[in-house]
Amino acid sequence: MDRDWAEPLDLDAVASHAGYSRYHFVRAFKAVYGQTPGQYLSRRRIERAEELLRSANLSVTEICTLVGFSSLGTFSTRFKKQTGLTPSEYRAKHVGRGAALIPGCYALLWAGGFPGREVRGKGEVRAKERNSEEAG
Numbered sequence: 001m002d003r004d005w006a007e008p009l010d011l012d013a014v015a016s017h018a019g020y021s022r023y024h025f026v027r028a029f030k031a032v033y034g035q036t037p038g039q040y041l042s043r044r045r046i047e048r049a050e051e052l053l054r055s056a057n058l059s060v061t062e063i064c065t066l067v068g069f070s071s072l073g074t075f076s077t078r079f080k081k082q083t084g085l086t087p088s089e090y091r092a093k094h095v096g097r098g099a100a101l102i103p104g105c106y107a108l109l110w111a112g113g114f115p116g117r118e119v120r121g122k123g124e125v126r127a128k129e130r131n132s133e134e135a136g
Helices: 011-018 022-033 037-055 060-066 072-083 087-094 104-110 128-135
Strands: 117-120 124-127
Touching: 011 022, 011 037, 022 037, 037 060, 037 072, 037 087, 060 072, 060 087, 072 087
Parallel strands: none
Antiparallel strands: 117 124
């Protein structure tokens, strides 16, 4: 979960990899970390969002998607619960205290690229949709 924090959580796969049933894994995880795997993952995603809000010139919606949330409302609610501020309030409070913001295009590429795109070969990027249309 720490490595693939932006990916959807497949609790059954994680539990199986650890050698536990789903329910036993959740109980054991909560006993060790004090929160469920979903809560832990959400906290890690919010931490990454905080970093991007401070350092990248991306919209809140783009950051929401990059850190693995599929709903802007859920992201904003959990962000405020964890930090006490909305994502926009957080950015306004923390931007300008350090280096200039990283251009959004660089931040998106660093985070794995643009949604709907795949990487092929050395540096060659092709849009999946465009390839499908050209083939048809």
